[in-house]
Amino acid sequence: MPVRRPPPRAPEPPADPLSLQRDEAPDDQQEIAITPSDSASPGGTPSAGTATPAVELRGITKRFPGVVANHDIDITVQRGTVHALMGENGAGKSTLMKILYGMQKPDEGTIAIDGEQVEFSTPGDAIARGIGMVHQHFMLADNLTVWENIVLGGEKLYGIGAKAKARIRELSDQYGLDIRPDELVEDLGVADRQRVEILKVLYRGARILILDEPTAVLVPQEVDALFDNLRELKAEGVTVIFISHKLHEVLSVADAISVIRRGTTVGDADPRTVTARQLAELMVGAELPSPESRESTVTDVEMLKVEGLRIAKPDAEGVERVVLDDISLRIRKGEILGIAGVEGNGQAELVEAIMGMLPLDAGTVTLDGADLTGALTRTRREAGIGYIPEDRHRHGLLLEAPLWENRILGHVTERPNSKGLLLDPAGARADTQRIVEQYDVRTPGIEVTAASLSGGNQQKLIIGREMSHDPKLLIAAHPTRGVDVGAQAQIWEQIRSAQREGLAVLLISADLDELIGLSDTIRVIYRGALVADADPATVTAEDLGTAMTGAATGHIASDPEAVAAAQALAAEGTEAASDRGPSTDTADDEQAGE
Amino acid sequence: MTSPNPPAAEAAKRPLSQRIDLERIGLALAAPVLAVLLSVIIAGTLLAVSGRDPFDAFTIMWNYGTASDGQVAVLNKATVYYLAAAAAAFGFRMNLFNIGIEGQYKLAMMFAAFVGTQIDLPAFLQIPLLLIVAMFVGGLWASIAGLLKVYRGVSEVISTIMLNAIATAVIGVLLVPGILAPKTSGTTNSIQTAKISESSHFFSFETQGGTLWGFIVIAVLVGVVFQFTLNRTRFGFDLRATGRSESAAKASGVNVKRMVITSIVVSGALAGLVGLPELMQNTPYFGQNVQTGLGFVGISVALLGRNTPIGIAFSALLFAFLDASGAQLPTRGDYPSEIIPVIQGTIVICVVVAYELVRRFGLKRQQQKVGAELAAQAAAAAQKEVAA
Numbered sequence: 018m019p020v021r022r023p024p025p026r027a028p029e030p031p032a033d034p035l036s037l038q039r040d041e042a043p044d045d046q047q048e049i050a051i052t053p054s055d056s057a058s059p060g061g062t063p064s065a066g067t068a069t070p071a072v073e074l075r076g077i078t079k080r081f082p083g084v085v086a087n088h089d090i091d092i093t094v095q096r097g098t099v100h101a102l103m104g105e106n107g108a109g110k111s112t113l114m115k116i117l118y119g120m121q122k123p124d125e126g127t128i129a130i131d132g133e134q135v136e137f138s139t140p141g142d143a144i145a146r147g148i149g150m151v152h153q154h155f156m157l158a159d160n161l162t163v164w165e166n167i168v169l170g171g172e173k174l175y176g177i178g179a180k181a182k183a184r185i186r187e188l189s190d191q192y193g194l195d196i197r198p199d200e201l202v203e204d205l206g207v208a209d210r211q212r213v214e215i216l217k218v219l220y221r222g223a224r225i226l227i228l229d230e231p232t233a234v235l236v237p238q239e240v241d242a243l244f245d246n247l248r249e250l251k252a253e254g255v256t257v258i259f260i261s262h263k264l265h266e267v268l269s270v271a272d273a274i275s276v277i278r279r280g281t282t283v284g285d286a287d288p289r290t291v292t293a294r295q296l297a298e299l300m301v302g303a304e305l306p307s308p309e310s311r312e313s314t315v316t317d318v319e320m321l322k323v324e325g326l327r328i329a330k331p332d333a334e335g336v337e338r339v340v341l342d343d344i345s346l347r348i349r350k351g352e353i354l355g356i357a358g359v360e361g362n363g364q365a366e367l368v369e370a371i372m373g374m375l376p377l378d379a380g381t382v383t384l385d386g387a388d389l390t391g392a393l394t395r396t397r398r399e400a401g402i403g404y405i406p407e408d409r410h411r412h413g414l415l416l417e418a419p420l421w422e423n424r425i426l427g428h429v430t431e432r433p434n435s436k437g438l439l440l441d442p443a444g445a446r447a448d449t450q451r452i453v454e455q456y457d458v459r460t461p462g463i464e465v466t467a468a469s470l471s472g473g474n475q476q477k478l479i480i481g482r483e484m485s486h487d488p489k490l491l492i493a494a495h496p497t498r499g500v501d502v503g504a505q506a507q508i509w510e511q512i513r514s515a516q517r518e519g520l521a522v523l524l525i526s527a528d529l530d531e532l533i534g535l536s537d538t539i540r541v542i543y544r545g546a547l548v549a550d551a552d553p554a555t556v557t558a559e560d561l562g563t564a565m566t567g568a569a570t571g572h573i574a575s576d577p578e579a580v581a582a583a584q585a586l587a588a589e590g591t592e593a594a595s596d597r598g599p600s601t602d603t604a605d606d607e608q609a610g611e
Numbered sequence: 612m613t614s615p616n617p618p619a620a621e622a623a624k625r626p627l628s629q630r631i632d633l634e635r636i637g638l639a640l641a642a643p644v645l646a647v648l649l650s651v652i653i654a655g656t657l658l659a660v661s662g663r664d665p666f667d668a669f670t671i672m673w674n675y676g677t678a679s680d681g682q683v684a685v686l687n688k689a690t691v692y693y694l695a696a697a698a699a700a701f702g703f704r705m706n707l708f709n710i711g712i713e714g715q716y717k718l719a720m721m722f723a724a725f726v727g728t729q730i731d732l733p734a735f736l737q738i739p740l741l742l743i744v745a746m747f748v749g750g751l752w753a754s755i756a757g758l759l760k761v762y763r764g765v766s767e768v769i770s771t772i773m774l775n776a777i778a779t780a781v782i783g784v785l786l787v788p789g790i791l792a793p794k795t796s797g798t799t800n801s802i803q804t805a806k807i808s809e810s811s812h813f814f815s816f817e818t819q820g821g822t823l824w825g826f827i828v829i830a831v832l833v834g835v836v837f838q839f840t841l842n843r844t845r846f847g848f849d850l851r852a853t854g855r856s857e858s859a860a861k862a863s864g865v866n867v868k869r870m871v872i873t874s875i876v877v878s879g880a881l882a883g884l885v886g887l888p889e890l891m892q893n894t895p896y897f898g899q900n901v902q903t904g905l906g907f908v909g910i911s912v913a914l915l916g917r918n919t920p921i922g923i924a925f926s927a928l929l930f931a932f933l934d935a936s937g938a939q940l941p942t943r944g945d946y947p948s949e950i951i952p953v954i955q956g957t958i959v960i961c962v963v964v965a966y967e968l969v970r971r972f973g974l975k976r977q978q979q980k981v982g983a984e985l986a987a988q989a990a991a992a993a994q995k996e997v998a999a
Contacts, residue, residue: 374861395864404862412862415855417974426852427863429845440843461984468974469981 069132071096071225071256072117077126079112087112088281090126094225094273099247099257101271101288103264103300109280110260114227117258118150119143130225149223151214153230157202164198167217174221188219193249207359208239212246225256232266233527236359237562244270262300264293276300314351315537320521321348321490326370326380328545340366342546344380348490348521353512355524355536355553359565363545364525365407368494371523372404373397385489398427403488405479407495407525409472413479416468420460421449423467424482431486452481457507473504480511491515494525509535529558543567638973639922642965643915643958647929650957654950661947668946672936675943679820681935686823688931689924691888693830695909696927697837698749698881700918702767704841705854705874711771712882713906714778715752719745720886721782724897725791727807727890737810738891742829745887746880752778753879757872767875775906786899803898813891826888833881834920841920850874882906911959917966930955 072094079087087109094100104110115121117128119137128135130146137143140150157166168181175181182198189196194212202210211231218226228247232240247257247270261267267274267288274286276299284299326344329337341363348354358364369375371382373394381390389397398404404427406412414423425434425445433444449463456477460470467475476496483491493512497505512535516522526532532539533553541549541564549564551573560575655665675681695712702709709715723745732740756774759765786802788794793805814825841847853860853870861867885905890897912930916923937951 372862393864393866394861395866398864406862411856411858413859415852415859417855417970418851422848425848426859429848429852429863435845438845440845440848442843459985461981465977465981466974469978 069096070094070129071131072258073127073129073132074113074117075127075129077113077116077123077128079116079121079123087116087123090277090280090282092275092282094256094258096131096256097251097254098272099251099259099270101259101261101267101274102277103260103262103267103274103296104277109277110262111229112280113277114150114229114258114260117143118148118227144221144223147222147224148227149218149221149225150227151211151218151229151231153233155210155214157210157213159201159203161202162198163196163200163202163205163213166202166213167198167220171217171221185216185220188216192216192219192246192253192255194246207234208242211235211243215246215250219255224254225258226250227258227260229260230262231259232261232263234360236565237559238566240266264296267296268293313537314517314519316350316352316519318350319347320350320352320385321346321371321523322381322383323347323371324381324383326367326382327378328366328370328375329378340545341370342544344542344545344547346540346547348523350519350521351516352538353516353522353524353536355526355532355539356542357526357529357532357539357551357561357565358542360527362542362565364494364542366545367542368404368407368492368523368525371397371492372402395430399430401487401489403483403486403491405476405483405491405493405496407498409475409479414467414475417466419466420453420458420463420470420478421446423478424449424452424463427482428486448485452478452485456481456484456511473500476500476508477504480508484511484515488515488520490521490523492523492525495527496524497526497528497531529561533558533561541565541573549573638969639917642969643917643926643962646915646958646961646965649961650954653957654954657953658946658950663946667944668940668950671939671943671946672933675936675939676932679818681820681939683818683820683823684935685928685931686827687888688935689927690824690827690830691885691905692908692912692927692930693924694833694881694888695885695905696912696916696923697830697833697909697920698878698885699906699909699913700916700920700923701837701881702874702878703854703913703918705850705870706857707871707875707878708768709753709756709771709875709878709882710768710910711753711756711774711778711879711906712885712909713903714771714775715749715879715882716885716905717782717901717903718752718778719749719883720890720901721786721791721804721897722748723883723887724804724807724890727811727895728805731808731810734810734812737808738813741807741811741891742884742887745883747883749883750876750880753882754872754876757875760875761868761871786897803896803900806895807890811891812895813888815892822892824888824892826892829884833884834924838920846873882909885909911955914959915962929958 070093072092074090074092077087077090090109090113092100092102092113102110102113112121116123117137119140119142122138128137130148135142135146137146143150158169161169164182164185167185168175168177175184185196185198188194189198192215194216196209196212196216202213205213211234215226215228231243235243244266247259250257251272259267259271268291271288274288274291274296276283276286276296278300286296286299323344323346326341327339328341329339344363344367346354356364356367366375370377370380373382373389373392373396377390381388383389384397384400384402387400389400392400404413410416413426415426418426421442422445425440428434429440433441433448435441436444446463452458453460453463458470458474458477458481460474467478470478480496491512496508496512500508509531512522512524524532524535533556536553539551539553539556539561540547541551541561543549543565544567548567548570549572551561551564555574555577557575557579559579560569560573563569564573651669655669658665658668676685695716698712698715699709723741726744727737727741730737730740752774753771756765756767756770759770760767785791786804788802791804792802816823816825839847841851849860849865849870852863853865853867857867860870886897886901889902908930912923912926915926915929933951933954937948937954940946940948940950
């Protein structure tokens with residue numbers, strides 16, 4: 018086991034920082050400016066001013082029920098920089114930011130803002146100290162204008178009238194945010210809404226901006242625009258803390274990088290010299306498996322056929338909104354069909370339509386030759402549809418029920434869960450035990466509640482459950498969302514091995530690299546319609562991103578050179594930190610536990 | 612399921628699960644015990660403030676509760692409370708708030724009484740007939756709320772409250788001479804049905820403390836069937852799943868609409884039984900002076916008993932004891948019997964808060980335990996790795 022954390026925070030010059038990071042550092046790491054996390058000396062961060070740092074977190078520890086916690090975190094953020102906070106899902110980034118924003122109190126450790134030690138008990142305290150947070154999920158009232166949204170809750174600052182509006186215009190011009198205060202929020206796109214959120218925070222006087230995974234909802238082009246805004250903010254002296262786990266985004270925008278793994282800081286890196294692969298390894302704490310070439314397992318046998326699916330719902334004003342617009346698709350045995358699209362373009366509805374959870378206005382669903390169009394959800398599940406839901410807490414688990422009851426969920430009519438009309442708790446328990454062992458669900462037992470497991474282990478349980486009933490079709494909606502990287506590789510491998518055995522998979526994912534890496538075919542969904550398709554072997558994430566905005570239709574094939582470049586980059590270990598290869602080294606990736 | 616190791620795994624797991632259960636039981640008991648203690652303290656303080664000796668009052672209650680006539684009275688009351696609580700609990704288990712037990716049992720009781728006056732079969736047919744009539748009427752009345760909820764999105768809380776009022780009005784309309792009441796009841800002020808036939812009387816046990824209603828057998832049976840259905844049948848699993856998370860249940864294939872209607876009808880059918888002990892064992896007719904409020908007592912009892920068949924048995928006994936012994940307070944000393952509703956109310960408020968606290972505490976504790984165990988496992992694995 019490599020030493021995870023450097024010894025106590027004496028500001029000694031990092032003579033041999035690498036030995037503190039990992040024992041088995043790749044040979045070329047000698048030149049990288051990875052410094053131990055606690056080197057508080059200004060030299061540790063690039064473009065550092067001589068002034069006191071804007072934010073200084075020292076020894077932050079947060080004990081938390083469950084698996085992920087913050088443990089002795091040290092981070093120094095210099096004023097007027099974009100500081101990226103990196104780490105896998107579940108590494109503890111969000112907890113740390115909630116502590117900085119006053120939403121949670123640390124059990125130990127100190128926070129210093131502009132050199133002054135502070136204690137926050139509510140976000141209000143943090144706002145008063147000039148800290149603002151833009152959440153991943155926007156908190157805007159759709160039916161109000163931009164101006165009203167920004168003023169809401171901040172009426173005392175500049176009033177609610179012309180003065181407020183003038184201030185909004187002034188801020189918008191100053192930071193190049195291009196915001197028109199009189200527009201209705203519901204008319205805005207995702208990127209615009211994000212800028213409104215940023216302006217909202219600036220309006221309240223924030224000089225330190227926390228952005229929680231701001232690019233998760235954006236397509237690549239919008240990401241570039243956001244980064245331009247961030248550079249603008251930085252130029253105006255605003256400090257930006259940017260949470261992400263996407264390597265090349267961070268490399269392109271950040272001035273300094275802190276990496277968190279298993280709840281503790283494992284090092285700082287200089288984005289000018291560090292490579293994506295080194296960063297990924299720092300995040301994962303293990304050498305990355307390389308992507309493997311694989312043979313197609315696609316057969317000619319049609320498993321799922323969806324024809325002319327249409328769902329139209331009237332919205333609040335009674336205007337009919339088409340949610341699914343004449344969707345037709347086929348998935349063959351052994352094929353993974355990936356659906357790309359910006360969230361909210363009908364993916365969730367497509368899944369629910371195939372699962373029988375939403376009534377159809379038109380269209381048919383056929384599984385393995387059997388017409389399921391009018392069938393209830395239970396019948397469809399019995400017919401062989403496995404379902405890994407997008408939101409496992411809402412749709413996949415009974416959080417307060419023990420694991421073995423969760424194993425029954427969704428398959429209550431099938432063996433080993435029941436015999437006739439009666440449950441078979443003994444059978445279900447025994448089979449839960451098997452799933453726990455076979456799918457490497459890390460749990461002390463099957464009587465604990467699902468809520469006490471980490472996200473990755475919950476997901477492994479769900480996958481084990483769905484795979485235990487010999488599904489013909491697996492619907493996997495964001496199967497690795499919120500899952501730690503070790504589990505991620507296992508989940509991918511499980512989907513692939515099932516595919517080899519002839520499973521048809523409908524894969525929905527916001528992670529374009531996951532889509533390109535796993536799918537045999539990709540379709541792009543935009544405003545409820547499948548507008549484009551692509552061969553994952555000949556398309557880049559950028560071109561897919563373009564299609565996701567509705568700008569490209571038909572068959573997309575990227576410039577071969579770009580594809581080759583992207584693949585080379587992927588081979589270098591970009592983006593999806595532990596790419597899509599089967600992981601042989603997962604023993605090193607338990608969730609952090611206190 | 613066919614893997615070779617389940618028996619071993621099962622055997623190995625058992626002790627662990629039992630340990631967890633013990634702790635869970637301890638946690639579960641802590642809340643109601645604390646709530647009862649707190650309410651007794653509050654009631655005692657109230658008595659002391661009003662210049663009366665609380666210990667004397669509690670002694671009177673205790674002595675009544677331990678005397679055999681008191682015990683019979685408590686058991687008879689508890690039988691009725693148990694049925695009402697079972698009706699409420701069945702809905703609660705699916706997050707349905709059937710506030711309409713009140714109306715359901717009164718209507719059911721009235722129609723059962725009417726059928727009892729009109730039909731005179733041998734007892735082994737007559738009694739099941741009356742039970743079925745009562746359950747049918749109760750279920751039918753409750754189904755209105757279920758249908759409204761499923762097809763019109765009306766909250767069952769609102770609709771069942773309204774249906775209670777409507778039930779009272781319906782009784783007022785139907786319970787008149789010439790319809791459900793006999794025509795020749797000119798001499799009495801209160802309007803009531805005729806007496807039910809002899810064969811409609813339920814059996815009872817004669818004890819030295821008085822008549823113990825045989826309906827207690829029905830109550831026990833309801834409890835057993837309730838427990839079995841909930842924990843051992845597919846239907847029960849679907850019901851619990853829906854109660855825990857409607858969205859997850861829906862995704863798992865539960866037909867939530869049908870589940871809502873089914874469970875509210877079952878709840879109403881159980882509610883239909885509530886009035887029968889009184890009708891078939893005590894006062895053989897249905898009149899305007901029928902006991903009211905049983906539905907609401909049932910809700911309190913179900914809350915205290917945490918909606919489990921065994922829990923509500925204990926809480927029904929407690930409530931019955933408080934009511935029965937509280938009635939003795941004004942006669943055996945200068946104590947206001949109003950102190951009893953104070954105790955009951957405090958218990959319910961405390962226990963609702965306490966259960967929620969215990970639930971959160973238990974969840975958090977388990978998460979911490981799991982985290983700790985996993986960390987220990989990981990550490991052990993790491994050591995092995997180092998050693999290897």
